Structures are given as structure tokens and as C-alpha cells.
Amino acid sequence: MPIDSNKILVDSIKRLLRRGATSHLAKIVNKTHGADLSVLFRSLSLAQQRKLFDMITDVEQKGILFSELEEDIFQDLIEDMPIEGIVEILENMPADDVADIIGRLPEGKSQDILDKMKKAESEEVEDLLRYDDDTAGGIMVPDFISLKEDVTAREAIESLQKEHSDVEMAFYLYVVDEYGKLVGVSSLRQLVVVPPETPLKEFMSTDVFSVKTDMDQEEVARIVARYDILAVPVVDDSNQLVGVVTVDDVIDILRKEATEDILKMAGAGEEFVETKSIFKSTRIRLPWLFASCVGGIFAFFIIGKFESSILKYAYLAAFIPVIMGMGGNIGTQSSTIVVRGLATGRLNVRDIWSVVLKELSIGVILGLVYGALIGSVAQLRYSMEALAISVALAVVSSMSVAALVGSLVPMAFARINIDPAVATGPFVTTAIDIISVFFYFKIATTLLGI
């Protein structure tokens, strides 16, 4: 269903709920994809959500909805549900999604659920829970197809028919040696294209990418994106194949990563919270603004020091916004380019000096252009050379420093393994504000001799 039609879906579901048209509702709910239902659920009350949820007949459909729902909504929804009902749904979901859900539940509840699950499945889930959430081990599925090198294409197809019917998104068949170590890969495609009696080792590709269980999930996502592969095998320290990360999870990681970076840089938290309450949103955004508040108060004390100069020349104050604005905006440009460049792999943290030098050059050039322009306006308005030159120099220095700080801070943070996005937003802007204001008054009072 195209996304445009979501509005229509929400509206008609609400209408049917009002009318109590149960059988009609059940029909729609069972025909709608879990991803669309999860969007719909955001617009409904808890009671309405429960009503619709109970109408879903297919347990796998319930599972898809479980993994698509936002955390808040999910927790409320399962609050009063009998453990047996939850377990039945979880048992029909891929183990990685189950581990995700279990990992977020309160300790007591998650233990109850694991106890009630079939042994084989709860063990799979517990295996996954051993790995950090945001590593290859935490996002992999432990179901995959692996066969020995001398198995033939025909035998491989037979084993697909018999044994591996529950593997999620199977597009590759992994080949392991007698010790379970990964040695090659074949696509399902190749399997049907070669003569049936060909052993795997004769047509498998030995050029197989793999990642270690402890690799950061964003790194895994970048590898999958970079080499256009659909799944990447995950191996443990002894190179034994233990799982597979599939492309659908990679897409989610890349999107989440981009959202996080954008929000962090704007000082708006890490996760998307628009659907949360006003109170929660306020609480998340409050501390970030504190940085800019402290910085502003700092700038206020700096300007206070130049009070006597302002009393003589009030127009000095009139240039504060333009100088702060120019510095702030070019600083944002620089830090954004660096943060996004690092995230997408276009910039490398080891090139710190060439990147910073380049940004500084751009800052100086743009500073000269806009310094001349704004200085000219000052001259036209007040006809005082010393003032015009002060303003021009202040713009040059503010923009140069901003480009320098805006690129250096995220680069340096990335180098010492602090997330450059979180370190960038309000902190850089605030630092630039303070430096700009200080330079401006220092230059102006010197040149004007006050």
C-alpha cells in the first residue's frame, strides 16, 4: 500500500471503530501490512489498539506489528496481555527481533517470557542477548544456511526443501569447512544454474566478506551499503559462522544513524521523540539549551566589560547580531560537512589537518568577501573609517575562527572516539558566539581608541 493512502486508512479505521463495525474492521486489519498498522496505532487510543490487535488472526502478522511498534506503544499494549499469548507471538518471529524486544522489557517480565518459550528458541534469543545491542552480534539472525564444501548443488537444494524452511530472507548459502569455519558463499541463483552434481566448492565464491560479532553496527551497515551485498555473515573469534546480518536491518540502521546525527547536531536529543508527550520532549531538549544559555550569559559578561565604550558609541551594539550570525552560520556549515562526511566515510579521521586547513581557507575567503560587504554598509551608514574597518575585521576573524572551530572540534572528538555529532551542535555554536563577540569588541575598542 502506498504511503499516501495512510491518511485514508487512519480515517476509515476511526470511522469503523466509532460505528463498531467489527467484521469490516477485522477484514481491513488482516489485509493491512504490519508496518502500516504500526503507523495507524500511533493515532489510536490504547483501548482501540487492543481491540484491533485482538482482531489479527495471523500470529506472524502480530509478530511483524510487534517489531514495528514504537517502544512506548508496545509496552502499553502488552501490559495486560497473558504471558502465553506474548510467547506464542514471539516464537513466530525472527530471533533477532525477539532479542531486541526482550532486551527492552523489565527484567522480571523478560525472564518470565524466556522461561515459557520453547527451549531451542529461548536459547537462540539468549545467545543474541549476550552481544551488545549495537554490534554485529546484537543485530544478526542466528538462522542461516550453511553446508560443507563437497555437498552438491542437488543435495543443497534438497536440504533447502527439508531443513531450512524457517530461515529469514535466505539469498545466500554459506559454505563451511569441517571445523565450521566460513570458506565460501553461493547465491541460491547459482545453485539452480549449475549442473546438479557440481559440488559447492567448484562454484562457490571464496571472496566472501565477513564481520566479527563485536563490530559496531554502523560499521557493518557501511560495509553492506558499500559493497551492494544483501547479507553479511558474522563470525566469532575463531572464524566460526554464527549468524547473518540482513539488508533490511542495515537500512534501518542507516536511517536511524542519520536521524540521530541530525538530531544530536541540533541539540534535540538522540531519538525521534515527536510522538512523545510535550513534557517528555521538553525534558529532552532542556539540557541542550543550557549550553547556549551559559554561553549567552558568558557573552553578556564580556560585553559588560565594554560598557563604557558602548555608552560612547551606541552603534557598536548594532553590529553584534550580524557578526554573531555570520560566524554561527559558517560554523554550522563546517561542522555539518565534517560530521556527515565522517558518518558516510567521505572524510577520514586521519585527514584531520587537511580538512581543517581547507575549512579554515574557506572561512578566510568567505570572511574577506562578507567582511568587505558588511564593512561597506557600516561606512555608508556612519562614515567612520575606523568603525567600518573594525566591523570588517571582526567579520573576517569571526568567520575564520568559526570555520576552524566548526571543523576542528568534531574531527578531534571523532579522533578520541567521542561521537562528533553529539559534541558539535550547541557547544560549537556557543563557543563561536563568545569568541566572535570578544574579538569584535577587542578590535573595535583598539581601532577606535576607546
Next chain:
Amino acid sequence: MPIDSNKILVDSIKRLLRRGATSHLAKIVNKTHGADLSVLFRSLSLAQQRKLFDMITDVEQKGILFSELEEDIFQDLIEDMPIEGIVEILENMPADDVADIIGRLPEGKSQDILDKMKKAESEEVEDLLRYDDDTAGGIMVPDFISLKEDVTAREAIESLQKEHSDVEMAFYLYVVDEYGKLVGVSSLRQLVVVPPETPLKEFMSTDVFSVKTDMDQEEVARIVARYDILAVPVVDDSNQLVGVVTVDDVIDILRKEATEDILKMAGAGEEFVETKSIFKSTRIRLPWLFASCVGGIFAFFIIGKFESSILKYAYLAAFIPVIMGMGGNIGTQSSTIVVRGLATGRLNVRDIWSVVLKELSIGVILGLVYGALIGSVAQLRYSMEALAISVALAVVSSMSVAALVGSLVPMAFARINIDPAVATGPFVTTAIDIISVFFYFKIATTLLGI
């Protein structure tokens, strides 16, 4: 190869180039993935790039490199290459990538190349060129596997072996009726799992997502991401199957989209340009700063109007940075949440009033908190109630207006189909700066009676 090892690759290639160790170089180059070579090429001179390129023996490897290279580097690289050489490489690439490349070449050159290509392939490419670059038609591959409903699983496998060996990333088999209209889909997996004589119509899934050729590529990407599918079929106006968009292209689109949004919001152009020259980067960033320059000059004239007040009370000037900063930062938070929310589908453009109202509420609450805090600092410093109250009120109004403008502008732009990201960055910040400064002086001069 893990991304970490890129530095090692770059360094050893450069060393080998210096030593002229040709056979060693050729070995490495032919073992390295095209995606890694494209990164390596950024660090090399044109002469070095050509040398390495000529060492690649596999024409498909050359093709992968072609599609991975950045536009600038690619254009320089093929400048002096004989047309026949280029054509040979293009003929071994997927048609969608060829269309991408051809679409970016100068008219004369692209015509030459199309003339020299095999008729079947150039027709495919020309078909693709008819569609807009950023629509489903522009990004689809015209090669796919489609069979009639009554073909059996065994016949389908045979046809895979004989006819469809050149299909890029085949994981689904599409089922069409006698008029070529899409009616179902089967995975390759299902094909080998069912009894060989079962006709497709008995096990195909009829619940098949498809998109129209003119659907925007970002919309296509969102659908693929949302429903966790690996490829989405593209149909023309008469529902005839004409191509397939694969997940690897979707990942590229989603990443590019996020990068564009981030850069646009920061006023740093649309495409990532860090690898371009200082001059080019400067030229791209110059106009965006002009908005903030004009805004700053505007603020300067506003403050000029209050010159006599500042001459009396110089400390009025000291609060300009904190008031501008608080407004600017909360405005950035609001517009970032809205732009990203719209891009990821978490916010819907039809909810404009509820979103704006919520942002405004948050702005008022945070404004009251920080207004009280900053007002108290003013009171402690100057012991003048009227001043402290003016500052507090100015913070409240600045932050409320900023949250309102920061959410309303992108929402409104999205509603009239203007990209909210491009409209947001410097424009919103600048507007907020001007409004904040004006409100502040208006409130202060009124309350202080000057």
C-alpha cells in the same frame, strides 16, 4: 575488506607507484573491490589513476569502478579514453548504471557512445533515459525475470538456467498475465521448495507491491525500507511490468537523501563537496551565507533605531547574544525535528497544526524556564526589576516565536511541495534573529520607559 584497511591500501599503493612495482600493483588492483578502488582514486593524481585503471583485467571490475567513481574523477578519467574502450565497459554494466553515466556526459559524447553500443543494450539505456533521473523509472533496471502464471516450478528453473543469466540481483520472479500485467511474485527460494510440477499461480504471492514509473525515488526508497523487501517491481500506466528497483539502489538513495537534508539545513549546498576544490566549496557556500548577511544588516538597522536607549543604558546591548542564541537554538531544534520527521515519515504534512501547536507549547515552557533563569542573572547583576523583567519576557517571546517559526515554515513549505530542508536552515535562523532582537528592544524600551 574492512574499511579500516583503506589507509593501509592507499599507503601501500602509493609506495608501489613510487617504486614502479607494476606486477605487484596489478595483483593488488585486481584483488581490490571497485568500491575500495574508488576511494583510493580520490587520493591519486590523474596519471596514477589512469595507470591503475589500465591494470584492471576484468571488464566487469572496470564497470563497478565506473559506477562508484565520483563524477569529477570519472569525467577526467575517460577524457582521453577511446570510445570503443568505454563502450566495452558499459556493455558489461547494468543498464541503470549505464543510463546514470550517459545522462551525465556531454551531449556529443553520450551520443557517440550510444551509437557504438550493441543495439539491444543502447535501446535499453535509451528507454531508461526517457524517465526523470529521480523517479522509479530512472533508477530501475529493465532486466527482470517474468514468467506466465501457468509455467511450472521446474520450467521456471530451466528458464533461469537458459535465458536469464544476465539479470542483476535476481531474488524474485515476477508473474504476469497474458497481457504482460503484473499479477504475482515468487521468491527463488519458493521455486526450489515446492514440487517441481506446481504451476506458479498456485504458490505465487498475489499480494505484490508495485510502483509507477513516475514515482519519486525517495518515495520508492521509503516503500522498500518500510516493507523490508529486496526489490520492488515498476509498472507503467497500463500496469505492464517494465523494470525493478533493487535494494542496493535504495540504500544509496536513502543515504544521499539524508546527506542532502543535513547539508541543506546547514546551508552547505546539496551534495557532499568536501572532495572538491576550495574554490568550488566556497562558491557553493557563499550564497547561503548571504541570507544571514542580509538578515544581520536588517537587525543592525533595527538596533540603530534604539540607539538613544542604548546610549542611556549600555547594558541593554549585553543581552543581545543570549536572547539571539536561545531563540536560534530552539528554532533549530524545532525545524530539525520537523524536517527529519517529514523525511522519515514520522510526521505527516497534514498534521501541520498539531505539530506546530506542540512545538509552540514546548517553546513557551522552555522560554519560561530560561526566561526566569536569565532574568535572575540580570537582576543579580544590575538590580533593576524593569530590566530583569524585560530580559525575561524577551527570552520567553524569542523562544516561543522561534519554536513557532521553526516548525511552521518547514511544515508550510512541505505542504506547498517545496523541499522543507532547503527552506529551513539559514532563512529560519535569520528570521528568528531579527524577530528576537526587535521584540527585545521593544519590550525593554517600553518597560524601562525610554
